[in-house]
Amino acid sequence: MARALDAATAPHGIDRYIELVSPTWSTTEVRGRIVGVVRQTSNTVTLTVEANRNWHGFVAGQYTQLTVEIDGVRHTRCYSMATSATASGRQFELTVKAHPNGLVSNHLVSRARPGMVVGLTPAQGDFTLPGQRPERVLLISGGSGITPVLSMLRTLCAEGHSGPVTFVHYCLTAGDLTYGAELSDIASRHPNVRVIKIFTDEPGAGDFDGFVSVAQLDAIDASWRQAETYMCGPAPLMSAAAAIYAEADLGIRLHTEAFTLSQWIAEAPDVSGAIRFTGSGTEVRSDGRTILDQAEGAGLTPKSGCRMGICHSCICPLVSGTVRNVVTGVVTADRGQDIQICINAPVGDVEIDL
Amino acid sequence: MNTAQKFQLTDADLDSLGEELDALRATFVADLGESDVAYMRKVIKSQRALEVAGRALLFAGFLPPAWLAGTAALSAAKILDNMEIGHNIMHGQYDWTHDPALSSKTFDWDTSCPAESWQFTHNYMHHTYTNIVGKDRDIGYAVLRISPDQRWTPFSIGNPVYAALLALMFEHGVMLHGIDIEQLRSGEKSWAETWPTLKAGLRKSAKLLLKDYVIWPLATGPMALTTLAANASANVARNLWAFTIIFCGHFPEGTYEFSMEETEEESRGHWYFRQMLGSANIEGGPLFHIMSGNLSHQIEHHLFPDLPAHRYAEMAPKVREICERYGLPYNSGSLSKQFGSVVAKICRMALPGRGRAAAPGPVPSFPVPVRRGSAAIAA
16 A cells, blocks of 8 residues: 555655644654643753654663754654553653753753654664563662653563662752652562662762772662662763673673763864774774875775765764864764765774765 | 856855755754754645545546546646645655655655656756756757757657657656666666666556556546546646646746856855756746645755745745846746747657757856855955
8 A cells, every 4th residue: 555655746745745744643653742841950951752653662771862853953862761661552652851962851851742743763772671580670870860760660560570679870969860759669568679769969868879890789788789680871871880890700790871072073183083984894093184084094985976975975874973074164963864985084093874 | 168167157156056055955954843844744645635535436427526526636636636735745855854754765656757767867967957957858858859958860860750759758758767768778778777777667557557547447437538538647647737837947048058067176165056947937826835835936946955845935035136146047937928838849859960049048148247255245
């Protein structure tokens, strides 16, 4: 049916017609509509998103790539679902924290409202609970890294998991805590669940004080070494915990989700770094020239045309890193964005799909 | 004497011209935003609505008013699709939005030429090497003699007939344009190298033929024949319109052509200079500009091919002012004037010799009284 409709609407395809009737209608793309907006703290927003029929659920711990449009330009960022994965239906919840200079996070925190349409991808990521649930689980999160770990906690509770679950959450102050009431409620209704809140900048306010350490883990849960640990948070927490687990020879028990802050944008042109062409697997040290010149220097033959930025023949997606337009000086670090490689040069390490 | 010398422009003048146009570009780039996207989405929505309405009306194609209205709506939809939407999106004018529906990488239009082939011949070859005889294949589309610098052969006598045929079959002409017949003829390119481009073009054509001449006629059941006639009419109407507008872009009297020698190692300023002198505008109202894909602002389009075309009208007075200051012609005229001069040229070029302009165009005679740009004044 969809194929016949596509043939009758060639070359655009039926999606380009039905989306004009309702922006979430599509036969292939995952899109969603924001149906609930709650601001738990002054710099976060918790969104309830209802996805269209192309959404096929998620596993606790996974994320979706959310696309929003800001002043006519689409931007995509990864956010983890916070809801229990057992819930049926196509609704889920995301919590977004406004980062300084974070374009998308600030936009959502200040502007998100019910009815807003967003682009989504199918759930992805392998930071997930194994199908065979571990007997003993330790969940550690920091700041807005709470969402995938909370999804695991909610999922285990919804499934009636009976093994001991310890949930440790770090944030700066009590005022920064999201989901505080719900966490207390979960702990009171599930005798196997312990919830520990630690406010690193507010001594005495939480269940424990200070940064993660062996002594602190020992005090929280004497048998933490026997637990499968799932952790998501900012880099300092992640590296400190990873060091502790490595020291105790428990690296295999620690499962983490890299927590990406708003993408880094270089202040000044920095030509040092590596360019990795992900399509061909080629990697070269950057010499500061345009990506097209350097790709050709590396023996690749990318499609190109005018070499002056007018014909758009050479556009390729930026996989990661930052590039600078040598004509306008504009710096870009949006992942997945198509860039004109004939007039963009790398700033630091970059990956290009070429 | 090269063209820049005819206008008494030094390299420094050309550089300052380039800087002024770069600065103009930058002010528009900085201003791009929601209103541009909203405009293009509105045009797309209107186009889709016209298309759906046109196809729906043809279910009642036995009623002459319904048939006429359906055909007109479908013709307008195809024109909008090709001109204001397809041509402009495929130029990358909306790539900055990162919306896949507005991306030059993914968009394809309702015409036989596949997006990728057109992006090569048009975005790259034609827009980079505009009006360079021997490099810009849009000069005559390999079948017409449109410039006195093209050699006359007895074949040229058929010029007006070829032009009429090209106008009727324009979408297929553009599709076949992807194959470089000159290179094929000279043996520079083999059939094996050409075949993939032709295959892609034929496949795309087949898809559209299936849609317009099989699927929709059958869908309208007993109205199959009237629907088929309507769809064919809409395609031809679009072909004639696109041919008219596009031929007014570079061929009217008063547009300049350039030699390969004078454009070797050319500066950015000279590139701009060549784009301005090689293009011609058509005057008209807002709806005319939309239906022509804003190619009626051919000069602005050639200066800034990847900026949203609906902004060209805003740029035009600024570009005209710059032209005046540098003593350069700004070729602009009504559709009848511009197209009339193209038709006259096509007929004239059928005959041997360089041909004389029927009416003197806005070509300044030499020497030109020039009011210079700031760089020259400083000198």
